[in-house]
Amino acid sequence: MPPKSSNARATSQIYAVVGSDESEVKRRAKELASELAPEEGGDLAIDTVDGAVENAEQAVARIRQTIEAIQTLPFFGRDKLVWLKDVSFMGDTATGRATTVQETLEELKEFLSRGLPDGVVFLLSAPEIDKRRAFFRALGKIANLEQFERIDTSRSGWEEDAEAIVHPLAAERKLRFEPEAIEVLVRLAGADSRQLRNEVEKIDLYLGDQRTVTADVVRALVAKSATGVIWELSTSLSKRRLGESLALLDQLLFQGETAMAILYAAIIPTVRNLLVVKDLLQRHKLRAPSAPYQFNTILAKLPEEATRHLPRKKDGTINAYALGLAACEAHRFELDELIEGSRECLRANLQLVTTQLVPKFVLGQLLVKLIAR
Numbered sequence: 001m002p003p004k005s006s007n008a009r010a011t012s013q014i015y016a017v018v019g020s021d022e023s024e025v026k027r028r029a030k031e032l033a034s035e036l037a038p039e040e041g042g043d044l045a046i047d048t049v050d051g052a053v054e055n056a057e058q059a060v061a062r063i064r065q066t067i068e069a070i071q072t073l074p075f076f077g078r079d080k081l082v083w084l085k086d087v088s089f090m091g092d093t094a095t096g097r098a099t100t101v102q103e104t105l106e107e108l109k110e111f112l113s114r115g116l117p118d119g120v121v122f123l124l125s126a127p128e129i130d131k132r133r134a135f136f137r138a139l140g141k142i143a144n145l146e147q148f149e150r151i152d153t154s155r156s157g158w159e160e161d162a163e164a165i166v167h168p169l170a171a172e173r174k175l176r177f178e179p180e181a182i183e184v185l186v187r188l189a190g191a192d193s194r195q196l197r198n199e200v201e202k203i204d205l206y207l208g209d210q211r212t213v214t215a216d217v218v219r220a221l222v223a224k225s226a227t228g229v230i231w232e233l234s235t236s237l238s239k240r241r242l243g244e245s246l247a248l249l250d251q252l253l254f255q256g257e258t259a260m261a262i263l264y265a266a267i268i269p270t271v272r273n274l275l276v277v278k279d280l281l282q283r284h285k286l287r288a289p290s291a292p293y294q295f296n297t298i299l300a301k302l303p304e305e306a307t308r309h310l311p312r313k314k315d316g317t318i319n320a321y322a323l324g325l326a327a328c329e330a331h332r333f334e335l336d337e338l339i340e341g342s343r344e345c346l347r348a349n350l351q352l353v354t355t356q357l358v359p360k361f362v363l364g365q366l367l368v369k370l371i372a373r
Contacts, residue, residue, distance in 0.1 A: 013115075013120060013121045014122045014142055014143040015144045016123075016145045017032060017148070018090075018136075018148075019127070019149045022127040022128075023194035026086070026125065028148065033123055036081050038079035045074055045079060046080070050062065050086065051084050051087030051089070051125075052085075052088045053089055053095065054095075056089070056101050057100075059095055062084070063104045063105060063107070067111055071117070078118070078119040079121075080119065081121045081123060082120065082121070083123045084124045086125060086126075087125065088128070089101055090133075090136075105135045109138045113142055124139075153190065158191055165193055165196050170213075173200070174211055175204060176211055176212045176213065178212065180215040180292070180293060181218050183215075185200075188218065188223075188228035189225055189227075190225035199222050203218070203221055229248055231266075232248055234267075234269065235325075237271075239332065240332050245371060246364055249363055253359070258359075259360070263366075267345060267366065267367075268345050272311065273326035275335075276310055278330040278335050278338055279335060280307075284302060290328070292321050295321075299318060311323070
């Protein structure tokens with residue numbers, strides 16, 4: 001997810017990079033360390049303290065080592081960078097909750113709040129940090145704080161957050177993604193920032209001087225994440241391909257996805273979108289689009305009350321592309337089939353929660369009921 005920044009003190013000598021997106025936290029912290037390192041003194045002007053610990057005793061020792069490093073004069077020149085790196089004891093863990101760790105973190109907070117010696121810059125990088133603690137709240141007041149959080153793919157509209165990662169990466173490389181191409185990239189690669197960065201770099205190298213990215217290029221190059229397989233299952237279901245759908249279900253279960261996650265991420269949204277779109281097309285006597293992106297134009301012609309019930313993204317706008325995908329395939333289903341399909345999804349949900357039936361059997365039976373004519 002794009003970083004959230006807090007510059008409560010623009011002139012502060014304290015910097016912090018935190019958040020649950022570990023790859024982005026590490027990448028940005030390394031980048032920032034390079035920017036903050038003194039020009040003179042080389043590696044001797046950088047004092048790095050390893051924050052990855054195994055127990056509370058080690059955590060206390062690293063915090064005290066950090067305080068000592070800040071107070072120690074640099075070997076060369078007047079400037080130095082102290083980097084408490086890859087901290088593992090600030091999250092909601094047994095080590096992080098230890099009384100001795102919390103007391104020592106309080107000492108560090110008070111020490112940093114009094115200000116650092118001239119020429120000393122402090123950088124903290126923590127992939128996991130408990131935002132309920134006083135130490136985190138203090139960082140927002142005394143530090144230049146950047147937060148990178150993992151994207152929650154269980155929330156509607158997560159694709160927007162993933163696209164927000166892709167856009168600046170593409171701009172850096174002067175890549176022009178066609179609208180469908182960036183949708184396909186996010187669906188296949190998923191929400192992991194490192195994976196998205198790797199895929200954009202791969203596309204950049206493949207295209208050479210050509211800068212326009214098409215959906216076909218993305219499909220040919222991008223490795224499929226679990227999210228990508230879920231998207232394929234949704235597509236296969238909407239096209240009524242039973243054998244392919246059952247094979248994709250097996251693949252997801254083999255990869256460790258839970259039956260409930262597959263039901264809520266792939267099957268229910270697909271049936272819901274097909275149902276609301278089929279009803280909309282029939283009720284208003286509309287012609288189905290030949291491509292997903294055309295559905296937005298169709299929706300724009302309808303009055304507000306006709307679209308008020310449609311699924312929406314996080315910003316409140318209609319998820320037109322996802323509905324457009326369904327609209328292109330809705331002709332394969334009758335309205336009564338989709339209504340009954342929604343009931344079957346509910347029955348499968350109840351079976352997974354209240355019975356001891358094998359999850360693979362429950363979902364396999366559901367796919368047969370939804371797809372077989």
